[in-house]
Amino acid sequence: MLATKAVGRNASALKYDLLTVMGAFALAQEKGRQVLVLRLMTLITARYNWARDELAVGQREIARLWMVDERTVKREMAKLRAMGWLRVKRQGARGRVSEYSLAIERILEDSRDRWGDVGPDFEQRLSGSEPDEKIVPLPIKGKIPAPDLTDDSDWGLAKAILHEEDPALYAAWFAALERRERAGGRLVLGAPTRFHASYVAGHLGARLLRVCRGVDAGIDEVQVIA
Template identity: 50%
Template structure:
């Protein structure tokens, strides 16, 4: 999927498209989905900085916007992180609220089922088959995905399915980082992954743990934590 950054001349149209997809996705679900997605929309429309992809807000302020207590905020934000919709960019510190990032691309992927309801023009705009018109020649082809359809890879192989999800979401990121990981342990809601170097393990743990957890949650909802260790 090609999703431009919502800034510049076409920013307003893209923002409306994202909010439209979220709204119709909410309305197509039960009351729990409707309330949850409405909470996301409220954060986007009241506090989200589209240009910097930053949501700078504290738990107390969120609870006031949502008319709920802070326990509900904590639970709901954890759910959004597990979905991959929200990640923590900078944790809260003394005198400073947390700063979050909203993954608009993941949101659009998850709302794809309702695109036909919005209309064929919307579906065509957002479809991964609609490549943007450009005169830039790409330097490299799209990285091939993980080979999960080999005789060695069984359909029930959770790690293979997670790798496939990670590749589908961002092939370049997968090729640079995630394809080098291996799963060493998965039990009791915890997963331990192994990276070939300490640098890679530390970098992935710092930057991409939430994305790994979100991918695992789609395959095995019992997974609650993901740790990345170095092979050495």
């Protein structure tokens, strides 16, 4: 199961994953529920303190962000508490706004049915499971040499670990991948064909991300393209 607090090395991934499942959940709901979840997502993006698990915003400010009146804010926040997605940490009083925490574990549980619709690699990451099917390496003609250990780039180090873990799997699927670019926490790798890229992303994505994160904690996404 995905961690339920956005701190530490996987904080960035948790934020994106949580917003993804909230959006996927909302799109499967009726219009009123869609708007409610969209409003919460906007509020989280704008004002939620991930490190402290704290949402402390006045009704007037929320109303301005949502383009509604304060009565609507009060009603919508009550609905979110009733759903179990928001919890009151400290009740507001004169001169002090209410403080809420985000019930991440409840959001994940409510959206579980949509994880697979995002993608099998996404579902595996959130459930903490490895792929069920046995991955059979393709037969490779000739001997695939071990990666160059003098390459100390993020992908160079990751390739060395992948080779050490399973030389046959490395030769079949990872050796041909080339580093294309790094944009923040996203590492982009190039595959020789669209099928190769699709197979690695769908069947080996969790392993690939785990190893890349192991050599560079700043990597929160590995994209494989043709």
